[in-house]
Amino acid sequence: MGKKSKKGQSRGGNSQKKTGQKAGSGGNKKKSTAAAAAKAAKAAVAKNTPPPSPEKAPVVPEAVKEEAQNGAVAEPVPAVEPAEDSKPTADDSGLSEGVEASLVLFTESQQTLIKNLCSPPSNQAHLFDHWRKPSGVVSPSSEATNNVKRKFVAQLESMDASYPDGGLVGYISNAKTLLANSKSGVNPLEGWKPSVPTGQMFDKIDEEFEKVEKVGLNEVTSCGFVLVAGGLGERLGYGDIKIGLPTEMATETSYIQFYIETILAYQSKGDKKLPLCIMTSGDTNDRTVKLLKENNYFGMDEDQITIVQQGSGVPALEDNDAHIALDPHDRYKILSKPHGHGDIHALLYSKGVAKKWLGDGIKWMIFFQDTNGLAFHTLPLALGVSVKFDLAMNSIAVPRKAKQAIGGITRLENEKGEQRTINVEYNQLDPLLRSSGFPNGDVNDEKTGFSPFPGNINQLLFKLEPYSAALEKTKGIMPEFVNPKYKDAEKTVFKKPTRLECMMQDFPTVLEGEEAKKVGFTSIASDLCFSPVKNATKDGVALQKNGTHPGVAASGEADQYAAVRKIMQSIGCDITDAKPATYSGITIVPGPEIVLKPSFVSCPADYKVKFPNPSSIKISARSSLVINGSGVVIESLDLDGALVIDCEEGASGVISDLVVKNDGWKKVRDGSRDNEIIRMRGYHLD
Template sequence: MMQKLNTIMNTLGENKKYVDYLIRTEQFELLAHEGLNEKNIYDIINQIKEFELMYPDGFIKYIEKGREFLKRSQMNINEYYNYKIEKPDNLIKIKFHLTNDITFKKEDIKNNFLNMDNKLLYNNCYVNNNILYRNKTFNHILKRNKKKNTSYHHREILNNSHGVSSNESTPVSILSNNKKSNMYINKEYPTYVNGIRQINTHQNVKNGTYNEDKKIKYSEKGNVSDYKCGLGILNNNHQRSYEESTIFTLEQFLYYEKIGLDHIDKISFILLAGGLGERLKHKDIKIKLFTNLISEETYIEYYCNYIRCFEKYIKKEKKKKMNIPFIIMLSDDTYEKTLCFFEEKNYFGLEKNQVHFLKQNKVFCFKNNQAHLDFTYEKNTFIISKKPHGHGDIHYLINKYNILDKLIKDGYKYLFFFQDTNALALKVLFVCLGVSIQKQLHMNFLAVSRKPGEEIGALCTLNNNEKSMTVNLEYNIFDSLLSSNGIKEVIQKDGFSLYPGNTSAILYEINKYNEILKKTNGNIPEYINPKYMDNTRDHFKCPTRIESMMQDIALYFYEHKRNKTTQASTVMGENTQMVMRDNTQMVMGENTQMVMGENTQTVMRDNTQTVMRDNTQTVMRDNTSIVIPNNSTINNSICNDKKGNNMDDINLYDITNVGVTELDRCLCFSPVKNNSINAYKKILNNIHPECMFSAETDLYYSNCRFIQLACIYNKKKFILDEIPTKTFNGISYFLPPKILIEPEFSFTLTHLIKKIKGNITIKNGATLWLKANAIITNLYLDGTLIIENKTYKKKNYDHISLPIILDQNVYIKNKGYEIVPTNHFYYNKQKKFSDHIEQNIYENIQIRGYNIIKKEALLITN
């Protein structure tokens, strides 16, 4: 081998150093390959040169780092072993006290017994004679409703028995406004709305009234109180009723949402979209997946539509025109396809100059624990395997292209990072923003309740003698850390972990974030996560590589406990502290006296000067702190252009605020991660499937819940039948009414409360698509209703959209839209498509295992 290498190296000139790199890193399998010669050695050299352009540490450092990471991984050594795990600091829970997400028993799935159209699902309880009993079998099978489904042979739009208005265009009601429509169908059992349990009280259909004397007793958190239809009543024998708890949470939700909405013009967006949909059996980029089959709106179109509606709101309410920056990080796999899609769709209504595309690079893959490079040899050519370096590259790219300075100059104060296939994240954006503003958070994780063993990052605070930091730990690292310390995960009474789950949606305060990027050059700690064949941890399932995670920048947002951080403090009087920080100067002249006293606080921000001249006196009482930011000591060794800085080498800030905002999962989190096979395995383990079927139905269900909350706030009723479960592609999941709320109708709960004014009843199988500005009073829907606006232009070319006001009770019944399974032979690998649009539709249907048959709908426009 060496003789052959010497011969090759004699032909390389200055390039022979790259062969020396391979020798020093022990890449002998590659060097000893029988196909290696004087020509194809340049294939390898050029790949190393390209790699070193994008990875400043260089090839040798990368291999050495990989070898060290792999050694620790094989020995199952965790870098956080000396930290104590605690509940995350600054945890803000805004959760409605409703029953938990629907889950299923393993035996039900195995027996293919999940078509529970006529069963009620309650969490740890069952219903008998209108009493809820706790601590019973979860999926207790209730008495079946033997009532068979009947197909529609007609359609109905009723208005005081006359059907429609005089022009036969607008449906109106069958009852006067001061009476209740016949919304309760199933008289024997309570309806189920994921925890809003409503007893179907006796209804006198003849006079349109209902009997309030019929009540249901229920158990919630160990308390029993009386509950009737709608909101419920307060029982004086108990300190806190269901109504109080729900209204309190609603007020809290709306309080933060209003704060965030007031700052809508201060936020910009970053989307991480480097993935293909191959493992989902989708041949194109993931952002071309449909959020749903009713509108056939892709994820990227959905996100752009929200941003466009934010801009319209800013123009209307704040009287200024804005093009909100939208930054998208792509990979080699998705870059060209994404640009082409944006060009084809004319940037989905956004301006071309407000969308910024960043491309991350790939790094070399390892085939074993010795960090030997994985490669292929075909047609006399060597190709070293590569994979993306992880979404942590977004910080490096933002810093590299100096994006934040421009945003700060333009007045932006917050950045919202979100993932490519979680349509629900933008629905709670302004709640999270309000929390960040009110709590003065520099970094705010959007979180959900997490089940032990769930493959989602755990948010926690790590403490040791030197520092405290609130971070995300990936599920495998978290489990390893617990087991290595002999600790069992803390489970709360509701069955969820003490440590919330990370949704990969994060808000950053832009100034602090920019400071950290400049001091780290956007480089964050790296890690390696090989998938081993077995417990011996000797062989990989597939090649692995060094990578980084976007949320790991939280490792630089921590509070020091070192003594040196308090050396700038001057204690004056009892319990007095003076802390000096960034770029501040304090000059105290001769004979100056400062007395600090009780319960007083003076905070002086960056770039301020306090000059105290001769014989000057400042008096403050005990227990006071004066906080004056000054130029604290920073370890400038991090200010280089190298990847992979270790967090222990960085001494950034004494105080940073990292928080966690935990919301109901059904309101904010339902990504697409799994194909049908993997989703089936998740359900077997009682874990959310996170597939296309669940993402679409969760979008419908989230909208159901938001309408429900609006009705609760307005003291109106929102009535659903019990939610059936359907099975497609082997995945069993619940299927609520298909409700789509476009941002043109409402993009916050605050606005939705103003749009939903009356009682709402929506039957199973119904479809409600709200596409435009409208106000709805009482609605009974058993079919499909679409509300949309037509816009026109005035002479000044402003787009004008007249609101639609349904100011009377509306009863609608038609054939509607039906979800049906696709034929087993529907998929044809040899099928040829007329264009890529048709192919995308076809694949979106195929990976779901169902299609929507649009039979009949009522369309209401202005």
């Protein structure tokens, strides 16, 4: 245990030396095309059909091109096999001769899927319109085409298996219903009357906050954790998975490390292992596993972590008849889009996660997202609220100004007396209120200055027993919605393909009876619980200019320091905030940089224990403080510079009358680095 100056030492130096993380890395055709067009035109005279345009060559699948380029054939490879007829014909089942002749390529289950898709009521035969009847001549070209057909059907099969509500046939059926409702303007909130939901608002850390938090601390040792982490950092200018991003530059602790260290800190307060489930995607799964293994699971036992992988998406839909869209660049590929994070519930059911955790003595389940460094400051508080109001589901929320562009947690009740407390989008909330006994719509409460309908941040706390019971009844299938963008006033043409989506916060819609009434919220100031990193710096600059939180790496880091300062100040520590500064167009309060590792403090209640004489703690605006270790207590400290206190596991110590004054660490503006971690912030530490 001791003090270290960071100037010229490892952290600042490493930031400067790191290398950037970068992601990997005519005439004959016209003649043959024209000849083919002329031949088709000649045939078209007899059939009285228009000939194809000679300017448009057929799209050749990439797999076919590759096999041709590898020397399999010498001449240009056609996109499809030679056909006996220029136009496929279909029987009553919807199968063309080309498809019928190709069925031999597939397994029995794949054949059934093809037939079900082509026949009514699915009517997806257009997916196979380009499948011509084979000529019967075996060639490298025909085998290449067979291979892309197999790959195409394998994609359909994967999508069919990953959609929990009846596979692709069910997806198409659901889509037709929702698209018809969208076209006719059906309001899903029709017949539901809004009211203020059950819950509690906290605007500061006071006696009531501490009282409720104390109740929750008794529950945190029976909590399971679900990380919805499906994303890459490309949108942020980062070439890897977002959970690998550093939360801050003082220690360069990644988000996944920070989350696991916090869970382990909660675990140390009890006598059982606390499990973690991570939802990944096809893009992130292997990288997530690799990151965990390379870092020995950041101190967790391997068997504490369960990884569930979301499917590869759902088919995009090109019209109101729910015709599945092909990739515009490859007609042997379905155009897919994400189905939404609501899939997490179906995955927790199908993989048996919730049921197993319940059997292991876990009582609660908290859902959190991948890049919110403030996620766990208020978990014990939310648990206390859940106990106080006997909530089956508790949405951790933030104060919301009336008409602010964030969904509001709202209780709804219909004429049958059925209740549900859900997130209502801000553009729906005000008109809903005006039509249901709130003549002024969404307005701020005179006492609090905020809307009585708190803002949703998608951090959800479930009581595991009713949650697991609901999964058993519903298989975790969430209600879906569709949001097509229409090109015409009649709503007959889409601007671009759409898809069905589902959201994890809609879980209350599947609760029944008394459990449906046990849904509420815990509202805390966002500077203590919510600062996501989700935007590129240039986008954050534009948002900040319009008065919206930028949601970038620099603001996420600054908000972590600020949350710790706020908690310390609330108990009486003397901490001077730095003056605002701007880096790469983003204005933040840069310090003091205070990192209190979860082993030292994991929630506000721990601060009074670790700083028993808060009035004897003084930290200047230019300072940096890092403390790690469960056995250390700080009785008095006067810091003007940089200090790192690292207490080894099992060791303990009390720090009293410590005065530190040194050059400290400096944020150096840096917008030209190859290191993307530095570039996305606009500074490095020196």
